[in-house]
Amino acid sequence: MTTSTVQPLRHFKVPETAWVERQMPHYTGAERERVIERIKTLLKKQEATLVAHYYVHEDLQMIAEQTGGCVSDSLDMARFGKEHPASTLVVAGVRFMGETAKILSPEKRVIMPTLEAECSLDLGCPADEFIAFCDQHPDRTVVVYANTSAEVKARADYVATSSIAVKLVEHLKNEGKKILWAPDRHLGAYIQKTTGADMVLWDTACVVHDEFRTRALVDLKQEHPDAAVLVHPESPAGVIELADAVGSTSQLIKAARELPHETLIVATDSGIFYKMRQAAPHKTFLEAPTGGHSATCRSCAHCPWMAMNGLGNLLEVLEKGGNEIHVDETVRQGALRSTQRMLDFASSQHTLVLGRGDA
Structure with missing residues (x-):
């Protein structure tokens, strides 16, 4: 890779x-x-x-x-x-x-x-630079995260969300394809490790998930030894390694409901707690620690x-x-092609299985 x-x-x-x-x-x-x-x-x-x-x-x-x-x-x-x-x-x-x-x-x-x-992943993957990058790797199938502009989607072969990214790349790998992935490097690395696919990664990160810290999470886990750790795969690899469940937002809510643990440490945007508390009203939810507090961090576990x-x-x-x-019609048509492929692939999967191997 x-x-x-x-x-x-x-x-x-x-x-x-x-x-x-x-x-x-x-x-x-x-x-x-x-x-x-x-x-x-x-x-x-x-x-x-x-x-x-x-x-x-x-x-x-x-x-x-x-x-x-x-x-x-x-x-x-x-x-x-x-x-x-x-x-x-x-x-x-x-x-x-x-x-x-x-x-x-x-x-x-x-x-x-x-x-x-805006979105840091979208802003960190400007269309002109991304298109030039793709042109440097003409032999690769281009898969972009949904967190990208319409112009970037129009250059892609497939759009993916975190709920289907692993399965989609695994499917493309089985077809013998090499992958160009953009933009989140942590999610790309997680997909590559999980699937073993030949991948080239764009290098940017989500300002929320990039701030979660492995050492601080270990310390918090020691304070709550019976807690489960729920992690979005946009997080750094060290944080993912500590997870009891890795998944998209919907999959993490499912984990919150189904895991037997009464305390859950959550490494994603804290806005998700509204639905998690609905799913598991008697459980305790803790924010995973970030690289700073209040004015010293960019996100404090919540996207600005x-x-x-x-x-x-x-x-x-x-x-x-x-x-x-408004989206330019020529751009929209190109983006529709890759986005519709995402929807079609997601529909073909029916039920996504939650666990460390799914994103």
Whole structure:
């Protein structure tokens, strides 16, 4: 396995989660209830459905649940938005999720609470550099993570989410293909180790998962010896090695429900705790330790761009419009090809088995 020389995180500045959250309006009591009810009314009036990722604030997840929308990982968000009859999709997440919705549903209006909600993996894989990198490896099948721009997806042969990435690469390996993977280097390394595939990796990382620390996790595990460790495979290899379950967001929620442990240490974005507590209400959930605390870390186990989604800007976009996602039609057609292959492959798998060998 070889790795590209593109340096991670050089193309952008990461906003601090604490700073982002201070800029967001916080509603309490009766005002919060008023805003929530107003959002529900506007969703119904506009024949819109709210599609929310597990990592956004729990108020948005709750509204999506209560209004017939969707709370899920990026794979099921994409499927749900495509299949739902609503004329407007409101995507609470990061920009690539809105783009994916538009790629699959060009006839629908796709809006987001904010268009400033980016993703470090997307930003760390600019299309022009990525296309040049692919051109250097013309013999490889290009598989890109869903956390990428429409332009990057248009250059790819397949899109993958963490829930199907291992199985997809294993399938391609069995067909005799060599793989070019982008953009997350930790997930790529995990896939390569699990499948033994011949892979070249793009070199960038998620600002949330890259911060989880092996030594600190060992110390926390010693404090809670009966706890299970749940890890997303975007985490560093040393953290993955300590896991009792490795998987996508949906698979980690399943693990939280099914594992016998009463205490769970979770190495992914803390926004997932809303659904984990629903799945296992009597269990205790602890954040896996990161490289810093408060202002000294970039994420503190919560994506600063996911934190840009809130009740205030959700209400504003429904009242005033704007924040609409547009994708160039030529780019969309190319991205649709690789994205549809992802959906078709996922459908062919039926049931994904949870465990250390699945991502």
